[in-house]
Amino acid sequence: TKTECLILWRPQPVAPVTVKLFYEALCPSPRSFMSVVLFPSWALLGNDVLDVVLVPFGNAEERLVNGTWEFTCQHGKLECKLNMIQVKTLLPQASPGGTAVINCMMSAAHPETSLESCLKIYIPQICVDDIMKCATGHQGKEMMHQNAMMTNHLSPPHTYTPWILVEEVRAVPYPHLT
Template sequence: MAPTLPLALLLALLAPGLGVAGPGCDYPAHLWCSSREIAVACQAESRCANVSHPAAAPVELSLFYESLCPACRWFLVQQLFTAWLLLPSEALTITLVPYGNAEEKNVSGKWQFQCQHGPEECLGNMIETCLMHEAKNFSTYFPVIFCLESGSSVTKNLEAQCLQVYAPQLDGGRIAACVQGDTGVELMHRNAQLTQALDPPHQYVPWILINGKHTDQLEEEAQASLVGLICRLYQVGQGAQEGGGTRPRPQGCCCA
């Protein structure tokens, strides 16, 4: 039979280098790195800095918008793109659904769309939808959409400017074929279904979901300081996974 080790000695062997607990530490050694507050109380911050923690789930943001809506363009360019640039991918995932207040009707078995800002907006919605379909990767298509929405023309700058600068590897001809063909229509119909399924139903655009939820308060916070909102929610998520408390802010949150 193997000799039995005293608990204190066993903990010391399992957690080498943790040192002696501070006078305000009432926690066993295996819990010293479970939260920042406990690490501080047990004077183990420097040792706990190298301990890995389970990753918190990223904050999920879904933007329901229109390609020519001024408020949508402002939010996408000024808040959303900035947050995406500043925050690590493990903190934020983004879904874009260009449709908004458009309406669809089925005419002789084919979907037709009427957009709040006219046919030009329907074309812009379709271009961005087909761009996402062809590019697949968010980090590939989002800079192109940013270029379109921040430029002089959402519908005229795709190949002339935005693809050349941000995604020259994409085939503009394939995107155009999608826009002009049945694939684009089906993709836009899917966007219509996603928008119509919102609960509560959207009342305006941009309509922002955070982790699948929309409230007026979340919308206002996202519009005022999206980086600050994401950083706060991500920290709370980390704390919940680690048994309470929060971890240091992720990169990009230093000034939020």
């Protein structure tokens, strides 16, 4: 009956569950987690239920050189570049399609060449050149520094990626798929 069905629904608004993913753009396990678990869950549930926060940095290192942040990434310079692209403009908060673009890039066979095609599909109004200019500029480096601070201040400290927090509590480790 109608009354029985209403019991299943919560009439009051409920805040979405926050899932934070600390990752590296080229690391196989975070790429798998994003494309197999997180993105499909978010796509099914939406922003009203699942608030996804993506924090690309992972096992990178940073240092301040002449007032500018420089980064060294576990999987090389390309990973640093992809992390910077993902931190600057494609954060889900910046655009409704941001999570979809990042998933598109991370699930691509060649993530380094996927940005333009992923943008055309999910956020065609954003220009690749604008993203690259911002990502490699001062603001992008400052935002990556913020990700470094969030990552380096995790408690307990992360020991691998993906490092997953659900409502600020560390989630069960994701099995590393190869």
